[in-house]
Amino acid sequence: xxxxxxxxxxxxxxxxxxxxxxxxxxxxxxxxxxxxxxxxxxxxxxxxxxxxxxxxxxxxxxxxxxxxxxxxxxxxxxxxxxxxxxxxxxxxxxxxxxx
Amino acid sequence: xxxxxxxxxxxxxxxxxxxxxxxxxxxxxxxxxxxxxxxxxxxxxxxxxxxxxxxxxxxxxxxxxxxxxxxxxxxxxxxxxxxxxxxxxxxxxxxxxxxxxxxxxxxxxxxxxxxxxxxxxxxxxxxxxxxxxxxxxxxxxxxxxxxxxxxxxxxxxxxxxxxxxxxxxxxxxxxxxxxxxxxxxxxxxxxxxxxxxxxxxxxxxxxxxxxxxxxxxxxxxxxxxxxxxxxxxxxxxxxxxxxxxxxxxxxxxxxxxxxxxxxxxxxxxxxxxxxxxxxxxxxxxxxxxxxxxxxxxxxxxxxxxxxxxxxxxxxxxxxxxxx
Numbered sequence: 001x002x003x004x005x006x007x008x009x010x011x012x013x014x015x016x017x018x019x020x021x022x023x024x025x026x027x028x029x030x031x032x033x034x035x036x037x038x039x040x041x042x043x044x045x046x047x048x049x050x051x052x053x054x055x056x057x058x059x060x061x062x063x064x065x066x067x068x069x070x071x072x073x074x075x076x077x078x079x080x081x082x083x084x085x086x087x088x089x090x091x092x093x094x095x096x097x098x099x
Numbered sequence: 100x101x102x103x104x105x106x107x108x109x110x111x112x113x114x115x116x117x118x119x120x121x122x123x124x125x126x127x128x129x130x131x132x133x134x135x136x137x138x139x140x141x142x143x144x145x146x147x148x149x150x151x152x153x154x155x156x157x158x159x160x161x162x163x164x165x166x167x168x169x170x171x172x173x174x175x176x177x178x179x180x181x182x183x184x185x186x187x188x189x190x191x192x193x194x195x196x197x198x199x200x201x202x203x204x205x206x207x208x209x210x211x212x213x214x215x216x217x218x219x220x221x222x223x224x225x226x227x228x229x230x231x232x233x234x235x236x237x238x239x240x241x242x243x244x245x246x247x248x249x250x251x252x253x254x255x256x257x258x259x260x261x262x263x264x265x266x267x268x269x270x271x272x273x274x275x276x277x278x279x280x281x282x283x284x285x286x287x288x289x290x291x292x293x294x295x296x297x298x299x300x301x302x303x304x305x306x307x308x309x310x311x312x313x314x315x316x317x318x319x320x321x322x323x324x325x326x327x328x329x330x331x332x333x334x335x336x337x338x339x340x341x342x343x344x345x346x347x348x349x350x351x352x353x354x355x356x357x358x359x360x361x362x363x364x365x366x367x368x369x370x371x372x373x374x375x376x377x378x379x380x381x382x383x384x385x386x387x388x389x390x391x392x393x394x395x396x397x398x399x400x401x402x403x404x405x406x407x408x409x410x411x412x413x414x415x416x417x418x419x420x421x422x
Binding site: 073076077080083084087 | 290292293295296299300303
């Protein structure tokens, strides 16, 4: 196993852990706002790690650039959509969770 | 190697079971909204399944049209259902709905039986073993004008299939337009975030659509994938409260909608005159003719999908009330 493979394996596994944590958060957290918090953090960091892990294996710079572009688009869309969902939930009067 | 194969088998089995489970849940869910969300998830898993089958063209189309735009259409229909009172009417007068149903039950059932019998016959009459047509496609790829076999099949060897698909899309839109007089303006929620997102994404989506259209000649991509991306840009614009200017809503919009089918028909006539056979291009000009055809098809598909999302027919008379 060459160092590149080791690096991308480590990055991919780290990304998968973030995805798992996000999924558990989505299923276990008490209300829509905390669930959004869990899933967007996991998406952003988890996908970032996966993209980095795959970019290490990319054969050309263009390939790595495309992967990076995908991550940037997901960051933009994820942040905006979670904001919109949270705003929609607030305007519909869904109360914030209190312990 | 062994471990990798085992992992792939596990993934495929989980994917197949997940698809079946999602399909069942989406169909049987009493909550319509939940059903729609499950259907979108089903479409995304379906795209993954196509990737596993080495069919990235179909995976792109499934993710774009099957999950994305169909999901948006279903959600838009759901939002309209809540405002229309037919559900409550039926709940208040159940006997009316029942009577209608009973008299209409026989014919759909009979029709379904005939279709099922025909499908069964078609499946049973297939040869038990077939090599498929991929070797013939490969053999004739040089004459097709493109190097992506999927595009060669869709636009050249079986171009009439794609032409009929264009007409199906147009007919669907005509059906929607004849059901509802004018487009309802739903109260838009133009927050700064949605506005910024739309401003950033719309030019990028148009660029991606052009890229998919161009790359379709030699890699996965093509008119339907590009059209769905263009349609997504339209949906995003409509969601952020944008409406077609009234001077474009009449003739220009309708011309764009029929451009794809019309140019297909023109190409059919042209190829019949030149080569004497349906959609058989002269090999030297095949590439450029197909690009022309696909460009028109992409525009029409994108605008049709966005117009389907809008719902009713955009009117140019009472536009002042809406804006």
